[in-house]
Amino acid sequence: MRKVAVVGIGTAPWQMRNSAQSFRAMAMEVVKGALAHAGLGKGDIDNVVYSIYCEVMMKQQNPTILLQDYLGFQGLPDVRIEAGAATEGYALDAAYAQVASGQSDITLVLALQKGNDFYDFETRSRGDGLRSGFAVSMDTTWFRPVMPGVPALITAACLVPHIERYGGPTIGQLARASVKNYENAFNNPEAQLHMKVTEDDVLNSRIIAWPTTTRMCCLYSDAACAMIFASEEKAREITDRPVWITGTATSTHAFQRATADNIGRMLGTRIAAQRAYAMAGIRRPRDELDLVQVHDLITGAEVMAYEELGLCELGEGGRLVDEGVVFRDGALPVNTDGGRIACGHVGGVSGAYAACEIVRQLREEAGDRQIRVRTGRGLMQCIEGHASMTAVTIFERG
């Protein structure tokens, strides 16, 4: 297996809806950005991995052939990965394997999703259109008929038993973790929301599914970003600031076989993290990482992720918030870009953007939100709705 590095990233501002660009133009913008960041030309790419979550949302099946054509990649191999809201992490894992194995020297990862074109003409509501369309993402036999397509509810099925079993996080801790992400987004010019939000604002916003309020829930967006992975030999030619992928793993959590053993847990995250740590040679993640980007689909998922990633004991996640550890100036900042709550979210893209944020931070290119880099390591975790699928990627600057 060869070493693999990220040698370039291309991002664009998060928007609730990007009606000025088709998905093709969104792709072009971030691909150009990533090539420019890496100092490469289109002809240097020899393979493409597409991270695209949902075709139905885009009104286009088989979008990858249209993109290969639009981007002028005819003749090159490509593969599309789909794993719900964990699509991006699975795509990074696949791209890593293709470069590490020698199948590709320079792979482009293109993460893309239009999330807000759905529309309900009867109620004249984009949100209703989205929730109806999104519903087939859930198990249509056992979930769809008994619950609306609301992330807070899907994840509540994990958060509430977690709180009951481990005594935390508290509602106050969840609110403070939300405020942290809103504050981080303030320093990210590409964030969808630049809004001062207080703990009271979070607690007083509408309850979606107890204890989760609107301001503890992710945004929904049209978004794209791109990353370029290169083999060690190529990476050393391309840049003197490679960011290596030293650990990558995916795992699944039994979803329909809920029992006393697994309820309230994100065991997929636990297992994926353990594998990724072993691969990266990390024993004490809390001390050995500089920053962590986790999937704050709701704030509760973020705090539970601290625990399942082994940054603290089960039930202690809220304490990392109270003690300031996870704030931007804390010992282990989490979601420095603003996360899905304030920067933006759509399946297929937000985890890749989180990975770009780690690359930016480790290369010390994060501007006003730059953290102090000590160990040079960062971790990205992304999950599908109920944490039934998890991907973990570990980055280390060279």
Place this chain on the structure above:
Amino acid sequence: MESKPRQAPFELPFTDWKPEYLYSLGELSPFFREIVDNQRLLASRCPGCGKVWMPPRGDCPDCYETTEWVPISGEGRVVSCTYCYFPGANVDLIAHIGLPYVFAVIELDGADTYMFHAVKPPSQKMNEVRSGTRVKPVFREKRTGTIGDFYFVPAD
């Protein structure tokens, strides 16, 4: 429609594609037929390991044995739950029972795995349904063959 400047994005209402399905429930057909015809719940039991799966499965994921149908009372206990205040678009059951409704993890008597389902709190107030609450199913008048054909209410 008001005219827009040339450079403004042109937005196309796309309404001529509405997927509709005639969806086969396959090996799960006896479960849904029992709900529609007899207002009763079945679970699936593995002849190999004896586990009773709920929601039911045609095959045991542990032994790969084909499961057998066994009747259950449908009564059970709420393991954990959340109150949902958010309307679901086109979720017929939620329109029927109203908001807030309780989205619950339920341990049905006789089953080895939990099921996620909806509980209607008697007066739509918080804390009427909580962990430990005993529940029983109520079957709806109109049943079409989905798990939205019934919901749960407190048993006493």
